[in-house]
Amino acid sequence: MEPQSLFDAAGDEAAAFSAPLAVRMRPRSLDELAGQRHLLGPGAPLRRLVEGDAPLSLILWGPPGSGKTTIAQIVSHATQRRFVQLSALTAGVKDVRAVIEAARHELGFTGRQTVLFIDEVHRFSKTQQDSLLAAVEDRIVTLVAATTENPSFSVVSPLLSRSLLLTLEPLTEDDLREVLRRALTDERGFAGAVTLSAEAEEHLVRLAAGDARRALTALEAAAGSAAASSPEAGGRTEIDLATAETAVDQAAVRYDRDGDAHYDITSAFIKSMRGSDPDAALHWLARMLVAGEDPRFIARRLIIFASEDVGMADPSALQVAVAAAQAVALIGLPEGRINLAQAVIHLATAPKSNSSIVAVDAAIADVRAGRTGAVPVALKDSHYPGAKGLGHGKGYRYPHDDPNGVLEQQYPPDEAVGRDYYQPGRHGAERAVAERIGRIRAIVRGSTGG
Numbered sequence: 001m002e003p004q005s006l007f008d009a010a011g012d013e014a015a016a017f018s019a020p021l022a023v024r025m026r027p028r029s030l031d032e033l034a035g036q037r038h039l040l041g042p043g044a045p046l047r048r049l050v051e052g053d054a055p056l057s058l059i060l061w062g063p064p065g066s067g068k069t070t071i072a073q074i075v076s077h078a079t080q081r082r083f084v085q086l087s088a089l090t091a092g093v094k095d096v097r098a099v100i101e102a103a104r105h106e107l108g109f110t111g112r113q114t115v116l117f118i119d120e121v122h123r124f125s126k127t128q129q130d131s132l133l134a135a136v137e138d139r140i141v142t143l144v145a146a147t148t149e150n151p152s153f154s155v156v157s158p159l160l161s162r163s164l165l166l167t168l169e170p171l172t173e174d175d176l177r178e179v180l181r182r183a184l185t186d187e188r189g190f191a192g193a194v195t196l197s198a199e200a201e202e203h204l205v206r207l208a209a210g211d212a213r214r215a216l217t218a219l220e221a222a223a224g225s226a227a228a229s230s231p232e233a234g235g236r237t238e239i240d241l242a243t244a245e246t247a248v249d250q251a252a253v254r255y256d257r258d259g260d261a262h263y264d265i266t267s268a269f270i271k272s273m274r275g276s277d278p279d280a281a282l283h284w285l286a287r288m289l290v291a292g293e294d295p296r297f298i299a300r301r302l303i304i305f306a307s308e309d310v311g312m313a314d315p316s317a318l319q320v321a322v323a324a325a326q327a328v329a330l331i332g333l334p335e336g337r338i339n340l341a342q343a344v345i346h347l348a349t350a351p352k353s354n355s356s357i358v359a360v361d362a363a364i365a366d367v368r369a370g371r372t373g374a375v376p377v378a379l380k381d382s383h384y385p386g387a388k389g390l391g392h393g394k395g396y397r398y399p400h401d402d403p404n405g406v407l408e409q410q411y412p413p414d415e416a417v418g419r420d421y422y423q424p425g426r427h428g429a430e431r432a433v434a435e436r437i438g439r440i441r442a443i444v445r446g447s448t449g450g
Helices: 006-011 013-018 045-052 068-079 093-110 126-130 133-137 157-161 173-185 198-208 212-229 241-248 260-274 278-290 295-313 316-331 336-349 355-368 430-445
Strands: 058-061 082-087 114-119 141-147 164-167 194-196 237-239
Touching: 045 068, 045 164, 058 068, 068 082, 068 114, 068 141, 082 093, 093 114, 093 126, 093 133, 093 141, 126 157, 133 141, 133 157, 173 194, 173 198, 173 212, 194 198, 194 212, 198 212, 198 241, 212 237, 212 241, 237 241, 260 278, 260 295, 260 336, 278 295, 278 336, 295 316, 295 336, 295 355, 295 430, 316 336
Parallel strands: 058 141, 058 164, 082 114, 114 141, 194 237
Antiparallel strands: none
């Protein structure tokens, strides 16, 4: 198998010009790489690997468009190694073994090492991944494997232990602006023949959602649309917001993550769930996602809502919200949108109760007002030496010794006796709590009132 490198195409001007913009603008060195600054500083592992020519295998974990394929190409180009690319979608064990055999031949006859880039390595079976182990161990190949899934779950442990794991972050909005502006001015891109309005740039940045390839693909489509609609422009084309919207077939979302619209849409999202309207809540969720909102922000709001607005009416709501947040952190977007949607639907359709926030706020108000006091002697810690001599724990009654599991005993300080902070609602699972809380209080307080 012959090495395949995009840098070979870049050397041929005709081939490079006919290639997609995202291919033409692929960075040729670490200095051209957008984002990933945590991997590029002096002495950072990636820079040492490239500049020091160390034969170290890599596993690159990051979202789409964050630069995994680009880094593999840079490693190959900077170290003058032979570069071979396989896709885990189409390659099998036979293909892997053929590459390894060719790499062994190349190393033996020319001394040149081979960089084997495997895209979407998480799609390789355990057997396919195991077939790489000996070649990686003996450094017949320098493996650069890319994955969008957590390698701890998707890559076999022996391969993971033989490789350096580098975690790539989604590109920031500033990173994406840099990518777009370079494409507009660079000779490999539009060489100044195309300009981009500020509104159109912001639209493309939002739609890209941290993905450089998506940003460049949208820019190329918009440039083509602008050129077709203004053939009389004299060789210079401006892309405005309307053109950008039309080209990518998606309307610009009026959403400023640092401005009023951010807070307005977030407020509408929360209030739609509180009002038990899942359809409206899903609309606002979609608005935030399309606008490029950090899904972790959305997940945090769901966790808060689960206790603040659903609470004891459906205790499983908090579990659902936390699970959605963990799922989003594990798999990211775009798949994470499904987990968020499930949580939104659950929370919006769940029975509602704000008793948890009302209860804790009432207790905090009492504490701040000075309604505090000493811990009752029976509840004080009696485990350390000398505690019993002070009378700590004396008179404590162990609830599990009572057949009902509930018995008379003072738990709050004197100043807070009889304060009913928790006022259960009458919806969902909390209805049963409301029915028994009075009986529990009567027993604990030694009264028939409640």
